[in-house]
Amino acid sequence: MWRDVPEALWDDWTWQQQNRITRLDQLEALIDLTEGEREAFIQSQGQFRVSITPYYAALMDPQDPRCPIRQQAVPQAGELEVFDFELRDPLAEEDHMPAPGITHRYPDRVLFYVIHHCPVYCRHCTRKRKVSDPTTAASRLQIEAGLDYIARTPTIKDVLLSGGDPLSLSDERLDDILGRLLAVDHVELVRIGTRNPVTLPQRVTPALAEVLRRHRPLYVHTHFNHPTECTPEAALALERLADAGCVLGNQMVLLKGVNDDAEAVLELNRWLLRHRCRPYYIFQCDMAEGITHFRTPLARGVEIIDRLRGWASGMAVPHFVIDLPGGGGKVSLLPQYRVATDGPWVTFRNFEGRLFQFHDVAP
Ligand SMILES: *Cc1c(COP(=O)(O)O)cnc(C)c1O
Ligand code: SF4
Numbered sequence: 001m002w003r004d005v006p007e008a009l010w011d012d013w014t015w016q017q018q019n020r021i022t023r024l025d026q027l028e029a030l031i032d033l034t035e036g037e038r039e040a041f042i043q044s045q046g047q048f049r050v051s052i053t054p055y056y057a058a059l060m061d062p063q064d065p066r067c068p069i070r071q072q073a074v075p076q077a078g079e080l081e082v083f084d085f086e087l088r089d090p091l092a093e094e095d096h097m098p099a100p101g102i103t104h105r106y107p108d109r110v111l112f113y114v115i116h117h118c119p120v121y122c123r124h125c126t127r128k129r130k131v132s133d134p135t136t137a138a139s140r141l142q143i144e145a146g147l148d149y150i151a152r153t154p155t156i157k158d159v160l161l162s163g164g165d166p167l168s169l170s171d172e173r174l175d176d177i178l179g180r181l182l183a184v185d186h187v188e189l190v191r192i193g194t195r196n197p198v199t200l201p202q203r204v205t206p207a208l209a210e211v212l213r214r215h216r217p218l219y220v221h222t223h224f225n226h227p228t229e230c231t232p233e234a235a236l237a238l239e240r241l242a243d244a245g246c247v248l249g250n251q252m253v254l255l256k257g258v259n260d261d262a263e264a265v266l267e268l269n270r271w272l273l274r275h276r277c278r279p280y281y282i283f284q285c286d287m288a289e290g291i292t293h294f295r296t297p298l299a300r301g302v303e304i305i306d307r308l309r310g311w312a313s314g315m316a317v318p319h320f321v322i323d324l325p326g327g328g329g330k331v332s333l334l335p336q337y338r339v340a341t342d343g344p345w346v347t348f349r350n351f352e353g354r355l356f357q358f359h360d361v362a363p
Helices: 013-018 024-030 035-044 068-073 140-151 171-182 206-213 232-243 262-274 298-308
Strands: 102-106 109-113 158-162 189-193 218-222 247-253 277-283 319-324 329-332 338-342 345-349 355-359
Touching: 024 035, 102 140, 109 140, 140 171, 171 189, 171 206, 206 232, 232 247, 247 262, 262 277, 262 298, 277 298, 298 319
Parallel strands: 109 158, 158 189, 189 218, 218 247, 247 277, 277 319
Antiparallel strands: 102 109, 319 329, 338 345, 345 355
8 A cells, every 4th residue: 555655755653653544444555354253343432542653553463353453452242341440541640630731649740641642542541532533632831731731730750641632632742741741840850751763763853862861761662562563663762762861661451353463472572672761561451441352361470470570581580570450559469479387487499380488587
């Protein structure tokens, strides 16, 4: 479909943005849709829009509906299934909003939603209820109110820009928001949660890197989920971010049939480390509406951690976390290494399954 597009246009993020796939006929020209995918596309229209950048779409396998890119970007039948345990706002983010667009749940840090658009709408998105919905977009006034709340709340040390995708803002808007946040005395660091390096890596231009370079300390959380996403374009985006002084960490979401496989996670994490991005979290998929078909048993995430720890660089081992429903916050799950206790003697198993005794001191 894009064979004749000149390279300069292909590499231009505004072209990528303007040529996103949003309609069924465009998608059908590109891949062989299954009956389930076609039905899910039609049914999901009023609820959670479809949008796929040409760059991300070109990574899809046209024949195989199990392709990890395709499953993340093209609606599947499971999206339409509703279960009674599913929640519209699984993390009760709306209940912890002291100002519109701010979720303040932990003592020292806040989520600050600055935009509701994303280049690609991930079918597993936990914020489907508002992401992609133009009527809930953060207005300029709302952003002002958020900045004001942060400035007058001295307990806030850490501000996490989220959305939607904050890199969908213009360079000027980002520059302004970052500058004003880091000018607040009690704000010690700012983080940006973004999927642009994965779905629209062209967005990370030298000009954007220059803007980010002006603000520090700045942490960038990416959202790579599968080795197929590890392209030269994505590598360049990470390189520009790291060279601009951003500290990079990846937040993967564990998705059934996409990346619930230790070998894929290991390959992904090794690639990330080579590109100066440290695996930070593996998220258990939330109890959000219409994403239950992506969920794995909790034991799966623990098995993956168990397969990584000891076998790969410790830096390749992220925390496996569940974000508890109702706003309980994140808790991490670990494999059970402590196998027995006998008086002061504690027996551990190591990564190879061998047993070792450790003498504990009295409390
Ligand atoms: C995840 C989250 C954060 C950041 O948590 P870290 O564990 O510090 O990365 C902050 N606020 C809210 C509401 C969150 O859900
Ligand atoms: S990039 Fe993030 S906020 Fe946007 S659709 Fe994907 S998961 Fe949701």
